[in-house]
Amino acid sequence: MIAKITRGSRAGDIGAYLHGPGKAxxxxxxDATGEKHSGGQVIGSNIGAEGQTDPARWVPELRAAQQTRPEITKSVWQASLRNTANDRVLSNDEWAEVAQSFAEKMGFENHPWVAVRHGADHVHIVVSRVDYEGNVWHGRNDRRQAQTVCQQLERAHGLEVAARRKTGPKRTVTQVRTVQRRKAALSTLRRPAVAEARSRPPGQDEARPRPVERTREEQQKAVREAVAKKLAARKAMTVAERSRSETLPDTTPRPGRGPRR
Structure with a gap:
């Protein structure tokens, strides 16, 4: 089960899309019984909207909660829960149980939410991040949390475990370069040992004692020292070039003056 998360501000626009026929x-x-449906149907909620096919029946509830904190931007949180292609088609009751568990595990017990189904393999859960008392659900690391909840729901309902993407923050350019420098320094430390091992004749390894392996802390310390030496050498080179440019005589010819005789 995969959770795709988006945020918005207009509950009415989201409701109109979910209950409409779609762009194509x-x-x-x-559904699982073979019955045809056109547009979304509410199959679960905590505001008594089950069975509704008109967004006007539940959108005002979300708006009422939003109006308690009008300064909060993107106060509508929406998650699309989708099964894998190999999973069975879940009934409305099964999807309702999934949506209920998902909402509770995400921390939406006191926030108005609805689960709208408009496909055989997925549902949309729409929530107001602001509850009726003005409390705000901030949802830090919500994507990682949603993946964890989906894994729990897969096990609970006997669904196939879906492949997931990494959700951690992307590294900055500085972080990437730091990692590259450390890897380069570590490879520099390992290169002489590898060359020495390759140059030994066969059978010599058994006669010579094996070197003591470094601990992780020792390796990290060696990498830091190697990186510091490289940075110091680069800094010294820069200072030397700067001092050299300052001590060189100015040989630029000046206008109006010829060479001395």
Whole structure:
């Protein structure tokens, strides 16, 4: 099960999309009993909206909660839960259980939410990040949390474990370069040992004692020292070039003056 998360500000626009036929009738589907549906249907909620096919029946509830904190931007949180292609088609009751568990594990017990199904393999859970008392659900690391919850739901409902992407923050350019320098320094430390091992005749390894392996802390310390030496050498080279440029005589010819005789 994969969770795709988005945030928005207009609950009415999201409701109109979920209950409509879609841009290319992609919201027309057949459920587990073979019944055809066109547009979304609420199959679970905590505001008594089950069975509704009109967003006007539940959107005002989300708006009422949003109005308690109008300064909060993107106060509508939406997650699309999708099964893998090899999973069975879940019934509305099964999807309702999945949505209920997902909402509770994500921390939406006191926030108005609805689960709209408009496809055979997925549902949309729409939540107001602001509850009726003005409390805000901030949802830090919500994508990582949603993946963890999906894994729990897969095990609980006997669904196939879906492949997942990494959700950690991307490294900055400085972090990437630091990692590259450390790897280069580590490879420099290992290169002489590898060359020495290759130059030994066969059978010599058994006669000579094996070197003591470094601990992880010792390796990290050696890498830091090697990186520091490289940076110091580069800095010294820069200072030397700067001092050299300052001590060189100025040989630029000046206008109006010829060479001395």
């Amino acid at each position: 009738n992609e919201h027309v589907y057949y």
